[in-house]
Amino acid sequence: MLTRTYKLSIFLFLFFVAAAVTVRAQEFGGNPPSIKWKQVNVPVAKVIFPAGMDSVASRVADIVQRMNSAVQPTIGYKQKPVSILLQNQTTISNAYVGLAPFRSEFYLTPDQNSFEIGSLPWSTQLAIHEFRHVQQYNNFNVGLSKALHTVFGESGQALGNDIAIPDWFFEGDAVFNETQVSEQGRGRLPYFFNGYRALWDAKRDYSWMKLRNGSFVDYIPDWYPMGYMMVAYGREKYGDDFWKKVTQDAAAYKGLFFPMQRAIQKYSGQSFDQFTNNGFDHFKRLYTGKLSDSTLSKALIADKHQHFISSQEYPAYINDSTLVYLKSTYDHLPQFVINTNGKEKAISVRSVSLDNYFAYHDGKIVYSALHPDARWSYRDYSEIEVLDLKTSKEQRLTKRTKYFSPAFSNDGKNIVAVQVDPSGKNHLHILNAHNGALISVVPDKENLFYTYPKYYNSKQIVAAVRNTKGQMSLALIDIKTGDAKYLLAFSYQPIAFPIVHGDTIYFSATTGINDRLFAINTGTGKLYAIDHAGINKYEPAITEKKLAWVEFTAFGYQVRQNENNPTQWKALPGNAIPGGLASFNISALKRDSSTDVLATVPYKPLPVTNYNNAYHLFNFHSLVPDFSDPNYTVTLEGENVLNTFQSQVVFNYNRDEGYKEFGFDVAYGAWFPYLLAGFDYTLDRRALYQSTNIYWNESDIHAGVQLPLNLSNGRQLTSLNLSSSVHYSTTSFQEVYQRILNTSYTYLNNTVIFSNTIQQAKKNIYPRFGESFVLNYKTAISGVYANQFLAIGTFYLPGLFVNHNLLISGAHQQKAQGSTVSFSNDFPFSRGYAAENLQTMNKIGVDYHFPIAYPDAGIANTVYLLRLRGNLFYDYTRGSFNISNTAMATRNFRSTGVELYFDTKWFNQQSLTFGVRYSHLLDQNIFTGNTGRDVVEIVLPVSFF
Structure with a gap:
């Protein structure tokens, strides 16, 4: 027997609709209500920002206004104003422009690595990049x-x-x-x-x-x-x-x-x-x-079947023969590794972090770990962790802080770190390395942005710094006064990863089409080029005899080593990094009036007004169809710009019964719990009653609260979602049945969803360890007697090999004996059987997921197969149900089978996983007339991630 869980004729349409609508549910209601929103308006944009960021908002508004007219000729002249939200509570460096609704968000904490994004002021960088997306969508x-x-x-x-x-x-x-x-x-x-x-x-x-x-x-x-x-x-x-x-x-x-x-x-x-x-x-x-002149690269190049190996980053010498670095692979989570004469020893998995940077001193590692706020998804923290390599124990030194690029003092007693506050200002903080207590704040007299600070001595810090224009230099900063001594002239050439050895500072900098290693002697002021060949070099590490660095290869970041021999360095005339920035032979960058628009944008304040949080509250932006037979649904979706209020108007037609359902739902997320409310009205429901089809209408008014909590910490990804709603439902039957069947009742719907897993490496199908639980209890509180309890749990375990997963799941559903209404059924019935809503149901399931092949092949720029994977399963459900007013029957519903999943991308862009399932039923399929023991289903889609 062949069954289809979704109709293939509408698959592509649904696929594209799902692909086009960007869902940011985790950010809904993500800002605390204490934030007071302001706005700056220019003809092309409304810049909305938290109070206190007036100068940043004015600068963004000026840039997009000036840039718009300058670059319109290359994309088109259509113009629709956009709302730009400046988010200052997060530690993440990112931004987007999206439709549905049309808006942009800037996440304003800058990145430390100036090579990756550049060194321009972060809000400026976001404005000139993201506003181009605004112009694209407009045209x-x-x-x-x-x-x-x-x-x-x-x-x-x-x-x-x-x-x-x-x-x-x-x-x-x-x-x-x-x-x-x-x-x-x-x-x-x-x-x-x-x-x-x-x-x-x-x-x-x-x-x-x-x-x-x-x-x-x-x-x-x-x-x-x-x-x-x-x-x-x-x-x-x-x-x-x-x-x-x-x-x-x-x-x-x-x-x-x-x-x-x-x-x-x-x-x-x-x-x-x-x-x-x-x-x-x-x-x-x-x-x-x-x-590359690397012998390792040449050996790897010779093997045409060599795949990605690993990335080794931020090496630090323990001694001349031993390095510690962070190692990342596609199979395993990032972990700190000690390498002695080529032999690796894994020490500890790194906690969830925004980057791979760490610093080492005397058997200890210090780095910044990401810690989300429990409730507000736009607010998170970067907290300092210290790992003892001897014991593998980790200590969190700071809480609810925004620290980046921490490094130990030369005696290991203190830590210097870059602190970025919500206003966008940053400072160097000196912390106690034992307990994280703040010792002092280094004054920032010139409004510099500090990156990768290191102790030069007990009185000075060395850091790669950016000025307000985005130009960079290397500076020695006095810890007490904040006075900066610049070792290089400011330029737009990025600088990063300074490291100190004696009176010499090693670092990476951009020179033309390369990033190279340099060294500067602070005593003589002499600047030297250390290397002259190979692919770009980063993250130097130094001993008296050895020099290590990192190069990027087709097989990951690789640590290279050489003798530390200053006699082979090349002194640079004028103590200037040569080469400037390259155009990579693109003369089009300099051939029209839009070149260097930033230089023409004035630094001036613009009028600031309060932003009305209720502005465009019902902002209906899209009509979204969802056709999953037998339900054919069309939803009018709305969401305000602040992402605190969502609304939808729904129409659904059920082909099986022929009923029509109309609904309206709203969610308000600006308070600690979400507030939910809605109304549904259903016409022409149909059922068989005493051998006759009867018809009735239903209405449901509901309201409730939901509390989404992110409890992630360290290596664990943990979430808890609590919700409770009250529903008032009524039924209105045909006139002849009204007196005996019409019902009005009120019930509560309470749900707890909990998930706790470790992180996943790229090739992991599921987390190697974790658990998830869903608890749901519905109970009538007036009008009728009814209740239903559902519990579902899944445990994630490692399989025989690294990317195999063993999943053990269980479920229990119980309805009260004598319930006069039947609640909706979400029980995960044994695969292959028709899902039934029985009096009592218990299930145990076992799944074994495993990869089969990685084809990396596609057809006609349309569908591309990344991975083929399988799953062997066994389901055992035992259900009890009424066969008369006084008698119960109990049956087993056991099945076993195999699933084949295809991890694909369509049209070179949209990820889609779908599968085929074969189920062999070990017991009779009594609710469908025993039509067969072998069932084939198309499982579509599994995910759109």
């Missing part, structure tokens, strides 16, 4: 995309844009914009090209589909550098309006199928394959003859 509302917008709202446009225009263009174009309008930008940073440079060095000529979709076994760069190279090459070769013409055609679906590829061919005269190959070659030629 991609054309043709078929506009028609979808007209019918389905903003989710419709998101659907049309996401199918037609790939993510590599969205981000590559935004990176080009940030590079063009500033003196820096990622398009000028060698670190940005590390991934592709490493692949070219290793002669890994992966297919376009593999580069687009990634891999579970090989390192693949993300779509940002790919996109920049394609966009930059297109601008360079075919003019500044090339992508404007291409994207207008693509978003309008001229040619319908593969519109982006067709448009590129139309305006370039090249096939899409030729265009992408030429785009890569334009940059690849820069590195000809500049490949």
Whole structure:
């Protein structure tokens, strides 16, 4: 017997709708109500921000206003104002622009690594990058995309844009914009090209589909550098309006199928394959003859079947023959490792962190770990942890702090760390290394931004610093006075990872198309270049005799070592880092009036007013269909800009019974618990009563509270969600049955959801350890007698091999004897059987998940198979049910079988997992007429992650 859990005819439509709507449920109601919101308005944007950030908001508003007119000619002139929220409670460095609803959010804590994003002021960097996405969405509302917008709202446009225009263009174009309008930008940073440079060095000529979709076994760069190279090459070769013409055609679906590829061919005269190959070659030629001189790389290159090995980062010498570093693989969680003469010994798994940085001193490691706020998802912390390598015990030194890049003093008694507060200001804090107590705050006289501070001596700190323009230098800072002695002239060349050995400071800096190692002698003031060849070098570590550093390869970050021989260094004239920033042969960066727009933006305050939290409260933005037979649903969705109020109007048609359901629900998330309320009305419900079909209408009014808690800590990811709602339900039967069947009753619905797991490595199917539980209790409190209790639990355990998982699950559901109404059924019945709502049900299930193959292969730029995996299962359900008013029957429902899952990406962009299940029923399927013991089901979709 063949059954289908979803109708295949509507699969692709549902897939794209789900892909287009970005769900940020974890951030709903993410800010505490104590925040007072202000706003700055300019014609192109409303900048909404917490009180006290007036200057940052004014700067963002000025930048987007000035930049808009300067770069519109290259994307289009359509303009719809956007709301930009400045979030200052989180420690995460990120931002987005999204539809449904149309808004942008900036997460304002800067990153420490200036190589990765650049050294421009963080709010400036976000403004020049993210506002390009605003312009993209404004100008991609054309043709078929506009028609979808007209019918389905903003989710419709998101659907049309996401199918037609790939993510590599969205981000590559935004990176080009940030590079063009500033003196820096990622398009000028060698670190940005590390991934592709490493692949070219290793002669890994992966297919376009593999580069687009990634891999579970090989390192693949993300779509940002790919996109920049394609966009930059297109601008360079075919003019500044090339992508404007291409994207207008693509978003309008001229040619319908593969519109982006067709448009590129139309305006370039090249096939899409030729265009992408030429785009890569334009940059690849820069590195000809500049490949790695590492013997390890050469050995790995020779093996064409060599996959990703591991990343080894932030090496530190314990002695000349022993290093400690952080090791990350696709199979295991990041862990601290000691390497003695080539032999590794794992010490401890690292707690959840925002980056891989750590510092070492005398048997101890210090680093910053991420700790979320229990309730407010926009607020989290970066807390200092100290790990003892001898005992593997870890101590949390600080709580509810925002510390970054901590490092021990030379005697190990103190710690220096960068502290970033919600206002955006940052300082160097000196802490007690034993208990985390604050000893002193180093004055910041020149409003510098500090990165990777290290103790130079007991009185001075050395750090790579950024000034208010985003230029960098290396500075010695007096701990008491804050006075800075600059060792290098300020420039836009990024600097990072200083390390001190005697009177010499080693560091990495950008020089042209490379990031190289340098050293400066603080006594003589002499600057030296340490290396002259190989791929970019970072994170130096020093002893009297040895020098270690990190290089990026196609197989992960690899630690390299050499003799520390200052006699081979090259003194640099003028004590200046040579090379400047490279354009990577893209003259288009400097050929129009939009070049260096930032220099023309004035620093001036703009009028600030209070933001009304109730503004556009019912902000209906999308009409979302969801067709899962037998239910056909259309939902009008709304959400305000602050993400504190969600609303939806729902219509559902059930094909089995023919009933029509109308509903309205709201959720308010600005208080400690969510407040929930809604109303549902159902017409023409149908059931068989005394051999006759009877019809009735139902109504349900409900209200409740929900409390989502994030209790994650250290290595554990833990959540607890508590909810309770009260429902008032009534039924209205046909007139002849009204007196005997009409019912009105009130019931409570209480739910507890708990999950606790460890982190997952990239190739792990499930967490190797963890547990999750769901408890639900419904009980009538007036009108009728009824209650139902449901408990579901799952335990995650390791299997025989590293990426295998054993899952043991159990469930129990009990309804009160004599219940006059039947509540909805969420019991996970044995697979293969029709799910029934019995009086009592108990289940035990065992699953064994395992990978089968990693094909890394696709078809026609449409579907790409990353992984094929299997699952062997056994389900045992025992259920009791009434066969008469006085008699109960008990039956077993046992099944065993196999599931085959396909982890795929569609159209080189959207992840989708689906599967096929074969179930063999060990007991009779008594509720479906015993039609067969073998059942095949298409399980679709499993996830959209």
